[in-house]
Amino acid sequence: MTHHVIKRLPIDTGVSGWEAISERAFPATALEHDIRADWLIVGGGFAGLSAARRLSQLRPQDKIVLLEAREVAKGPAGRNSGFMIDVPHNLSSGEYSVDDEEATKDEIRQNRLAISFAADVAAEYGLTRETFDPAGKVNAAASDRGLGLNDNYRKSLERIGEEHRVLDADQMREMTGSRYYRGGLYTPGAVMIQPADYIRGLARGLSPKVAIHEHSPVLELSREGRSWKAKAGRGSVSAPKVILGVNGHIQSFGQFRGRLMHIFTYASMTSAFSQNEFGGDVTGADRWALLPADPMGATVRKITTDGRSRIVIRTRFTYDPSLQVSEKRVAGVAAEQRRSFDARFPGLESLPMEYSWAGALCLSRNHVPAFGEVEEGLFSACCENGLGTVKSTLAGMMAADFATGTASPELDKYKNQPEPVRLPPEPIAWLGVNSVIRLQELRAGREG
Numbered sequence: 146m147t148h149h150v151i152k153r154l155p156i157d158t159g160v161s162g163w164e165a166i167s168e169r170a171f172p173a174t175a176l177e178h179d180i181r182a183d184w185l186i187v188g189g190g191f192a193g194l195s196a197a198r199r200l201s202q203l204r205p206q207d208k209i210v211l212l213e214a215r216e217v218a219k220g221p222a223g224r225n226s227g228f229m230i231d232v233p234h235n236l237s238s239g240e241y242s243v244d245d246e247e248a249t250k251d252e253i254r255q256n257r258l259a260i261s262f263a264a265d266v267a268a269e270y271g272l273t274r275e276t277f278d279p280a281g282k283v284n285a286a287a288s289d290r291g292l293g294l295n296d297n298y299r300k301s302l303e304r305i306g307e308e309h310r311v312l313d314a315d316q317m318r319e320m321t322g323s324r325y326y327r328g329g330l331y332t333p334g335a336v337m338i339q340p341a342d343y344i345r346g347l348a349r350g351l352s353p354k355v356a357i358h359e360h361s362p363v364l365e366l367s368r369e370g371r372s373w374k375a376k377a378g379r380g381s382v383s384a385p386k387v388i389l390g391v392n393g394h395i396q397s398f399g400q401f402r403g404r405l406m407h408i409f410t411y412a413s414m415t416s417a418f419s420q421n422e423f424g425g426d427v428t429g430a431d432r433w434a435l436l437p438a439d440p441m442g443a444t445v446r447k448i449t450t451d452g453r454s455r456i457v458i459r460t461r462f463t464y465d466p467s468l469q470v471s472e473k474r475v476a477g478v479a480a481e482q483r484r485s486f487d488a489r490f491p492g493l494e495s496l497p498m499e500y501s502w503a504g505a506l507c508l509s510r511n512h513v514p515a516f517g518e519v520e521e522g523l524f525s526a527c528c529e530n531g532l533g534t535v536k537s538t539l540a541g542m543m544a545a546d547f548a549t550g551t552a553s554p555e556l557d558k559y560k561n562q563p564e565p566v567r568l569p570p571e572p573i574a575w576l577g578v579n580s581v582i583r584l585q586e587l588r589a590g591r592e593g
């Protein structure tokens with residue numbers, strides 16, 4: 146009999162600004178009883194909730210239960226920068242330009258499949274434009290090196306026939322109000338989400354069809370006869386099939402051990418301000434979204450609701466196999482983010498950062514997901530390689546298709562990927578990964 150005891154539970158350090166400013170419109174219910182279901186999903190992020198939606202479409206009569214350790218939107222799904230990106234965006238390569246054109250076109254097709262799934266969510270559950278905004282995004286360059294990286298990216302987009310527009314320093318200044326940027330590369334296919342609102346909207350929309358239990362961490366998972374039994378909170382769920390959408394925490398369920406890199410990244414959000422508080426057009430248009438030309442630089446985004454704006458800045462990556470980071474680390478990175486922000490918006494030194502937080506990503510060395518039927522009736526939709534708004538949405542959809550035997554050319558391609566390769570043993574991996582990240586961050590210079 147397989148029996149997994151889950152010893153490590155998610156810890157999310159700092160309060161996510163997205164979650165703090167998002168309103169929750171449905172109660173959180175913990176698991177209190179022993180129940181039976183046709184399907185159990187573990188994890189209430191992009192992967193778990195997307196798997197739940199897809200299952201509810203494929204098997205409308207089945208009983209589907211989802212268990213989330215914390216509260217929907219308090220984990221990484223509600224603490225990211227909200228870029229749903231269609232074009233290539235490989236965090237662990239030095240730049241975004243592409244070599245293998247056919248593989249890249251496949252990847253874009255997959256990303257767009259996930260984005261269109263999310264667009265259906267937005268339409269069906271009535272999400273506002275502020276929650277799901279198909280506005281596109283800009284890769285912003287602040288240095289010669291950044292301009293060069295953008296130019297390489299432009300050429301590779303041109304080669305694969307992807308729409309894009311080059312922006313000069315004046316256009317960047319007009320958009321952002323900042324003189325910091327020297328150029329940009331706009332691609333129209335990205336959707337900008339308010340991540341906490343999107344993930345809550347998805348959970349609320351699903352709740353008539355899917356029993357979602359929050360504050361219900363799965364502590365044990367065992368195979369009993371032809372069924373799996375998960376113990377959580379004061380109850381348990383027995384189901385013949387289980388989908389794990391727990392990202393890097395999949396290793397606590399005894400899977401993919403020694404193959405997943407647990408990377409943290411960090412963000413800060415200013416308090417709300419109105420345009421006229423600082424005089425002049427110091428932050429430009431109401432909404433804009435910038436990725437760094439160098440993948441190791443700073444992501445910066447402005448949102449405006451009812452005339453009140455906020456700016457969010459995300460920087461830094463650290464490798465933390467313990468799957469947690471300290472408040473002290475978050476505070477240290479927040480101080481660096483303050484400096485990056487002030488360099489971009491010198492008129493806004495008095496604007497406080499109201500929230501600072503960290504969140505976990507899961508990367509594999511060969512950039513593949515941790516996907517498949519890992520034990521009989523137990524499916525994994527994990528390891529999003531840093532771009533989970535899209536990749537985990539896709540993983541959840543694909544896991545539901547796979548587990549229900551729903552064939553498609555997309556699933557054929559998706560499930561035929563290799564498995565994540567092994568990492569070197571610790572502490573070699575820790576030293577190696579953190580050194581490479583730090584060197585790349587230093588090289589990013591003004592982009593960070």
Ligand SMILES: Cc1cc2nc3c(=O)[nH]c(=O)nc-3n(C[C@H](O)[C@H](O)[C@H](O)COP(=O)(O)OP(=O)(O)OC[C@H]3O[C@@H](n4cnc5c(N)ncnc54)[C@H](O)[C@@H]3O)c2cc1C
Nearest residue numbers: 188190191192214220222225226228363504532533534537
């Ligand atoms: C600051 C920051 C910025 C980011 N920006 C972007 C971005 O712009 N675009 C993008 O695509 N991605 C971004 N990301 C990454 C993105 O947030 C993740 O890739 C995404 O959340 C992964 O989704 P997921 O559903 O796979 O995992 P998660 O969102 O981590 O969800 C997994 C869930 O499983 C739950 N869980 C774990 N263990 C258990 C258990 N034992 N029992 C029950 N539940 C459990 C967790 O509580 C969690 O809610 C960013 C991340 C951070 C931190």
